[in-house]
Amino acid sequence: MTDAVDRSALRQFLLGLAQGMNASAESVDRIGETIAEIAAAYDGADIDFVVLPTIIIVETGDGEEERVAFRSVTTASFRFDQIAALYDLIAQARTGTVDPLDGIRRLNEIGAMRPRLGWFTRTLGHAILTTGLALLLAPTWQGALIAFGLGFGIGLLKLVRSPTLQLIMPIAAAFVCATAVFLLAEVVEIGDPIRLLIAPLATFLPGGVLTTATVELAAGQMISGASRLIYGFVQLALLAFGILAAGAVVGVSSRSYQPLDASSFLPWWVALLGILVFALGNYLHFSAPPSTFGWVLLALVVAYVGQWAGAKFIDPTVGGFIGAVSVTPVVFWVAGLRHGPPSQLTFLPAFWLLVPGAAGLVGLTEAFATGNGLADFTTALVSVMSIALGVLIGTALYRVVHHGAEEIVQFVVAPPPAADAEPAPTLWQRLSAPLRRLRRR
Incomplete structure (x- = not known):
């Protein structure tokens, strides 16, 4: 009976971990890999599981002992402090040192965590986040001030816990x-x-x-990738509908949906200020742990510089690709440090900085309101694909470099063989082994 109780607790523990990772905006392939590692740490050779965006199924046992547990996944999302606490628990679970019942209790505590910062500070953080992004997208001082006011108002609305309002x-x-922007655009110079x-x-x-959906499709996760892709486009369509409805009420022309002249833009150093302000806003609004601010800022700088270099020296379409390729290895490297934050905590702000969704919203709005918007929307789709491809290639590069370095270190520091043992292979023999196997085939 003890084994059955332990297996039942383990099933619920694995379900909770997968649900938490889903709330941290993790892709289902990464969730599957992590749950498989944790199950192996608990001698879970008889454990099988299915992870989808809206449901998670875990099976333990074999034959008559087979038991199945499943859980419906909500669309709730974790704050940064919750993500950090969850991945601390995951790191311990990978070693099998956490009792499943204790792990379930800690998962419940993480889900019920109160924000580290008060409601006013988090609302102010949303306004600061908005201002930083405004300095990057439409850099005028008037536009930044308007963005601050609108960001504070939206931050207040997000505090309301009403399912209907959500x-x-x-x-x-x-x-x-x-409505506010279109009315103010008539009297204030706000740029685009x-x-x-x-x-x-x-x-x-x-x-x-959208980026996670594209990564999942590339990884062969067709159900989750396709469903996330549709969900993302529906969200874009809802936002575009709200903008178009406001335009119809205010009475703006189609020219208002097209990019305006950038002659009033601020100096180049304002972009660096915008990155710093954007990082501070993320830190405050999502109640991030104090030690993570510098790492988030580093990821944002790398993503922005990569995007800027790609757009400047190659083509604007591949700017997101270069930014994603640049920031992905950095994020995984930081997560691998002893006291580094989890990868999702630094990935999410970088995604928002690369703004594939922002490009899609602009393109979708122009597609409905102007004659040449469809071409802009197609360009936005290409941008989304390029960012997702950049994440895939960046992840592959990190794994090749990381695992290759580990093998070299293990080879260098390996203890001397016993006197009666076979001689260890040389470095050349290790490196050329795949080629010899290919020749034998």
């Missing part, structure tokens, strides 16, 4: 922000009104969802 929040937020709208709506943009 359903219509994207449309309501887009409508309110677009559509790009300014992206800033207060940043936390509603499904940039991370």
Whole structure:
């Protein structure tokens, strides 16, 4: 009976870990790999599982002892402090040192964690986050001030815990922000009104969802990838509908949905200021642990410099690709440090900075409102694909370098063989072994 109780607790523990990783915006292939490692640490050779965006199934035992547990996954998302606590627990679970019952208790505590910062500080953080992104997308001082005010208002709305309001929040937020921006654009020099709208709506943009969907499709996870892709485009459509509805009420022309002249943009160093302000806003709004601010800022700088270099020296379409390739190994390297933050905590702000969702929202809005918007939307799709491809290639590069370095270190520091043992293979023999096997075939 003890074994059955232990297996039941282990099933619930694995379900909770997978649900938490899903709330941390992790892809299902990464969730599957992690759960497999943890199950192996608990001698779970008889454990099988299925991970999808909306349901998780875990099976233990064999034959008459077979037991199945499943859990419906909600769309709730974790704050940064919850993500950090979850991945600390995952690191311990990988070694099998956490009792499943204790792990379930800690998962419940993580889910019920109160924000480290108060409601006003988190709302102010949303306004600061919005201002930083406005300095990057539509850099005018007037636009930054308007973005701060709109960001503070949206931050207050997000504090309301009403299921009904949560359903219509994207449309309501887009409508309110677009109405304010279109009315102010007549009297204040704010630059491109559509790009300014992206800033207060940043936390509603499904940039991370679209990128994760593309990565999952490339990894062969067709069900989860396709469902996330559709979900992301529906979110974009809801936001675009709110903007278009506001335009119809205010009475703007189709020219208002097209990019404006950038002659009033601020100096180049304002972009660096925008990155710093954006990092500070993420830190405050998502109640990030104090030690993570510097790492998030590093990831944002690497992502932005990579994107800028790709757009400047190659083509704007591949800017996101270069940014993703640059930041992905850095994020995994930081996560591998002894006191480094989990990869998701630094990945998510970088996704928002690369703004694949922002490009999609601009393109979708112009597609409905102007004659040449469909071409812009196609360009946005290419940007999303390029960022996802950059994440895939960056991940592959990190794994090749990381595992290759580990093998070299193990070879160098390996203890001397016993007197009666076979001689250890030379470095050349290890490196040429795959080629010899290929020749024998």
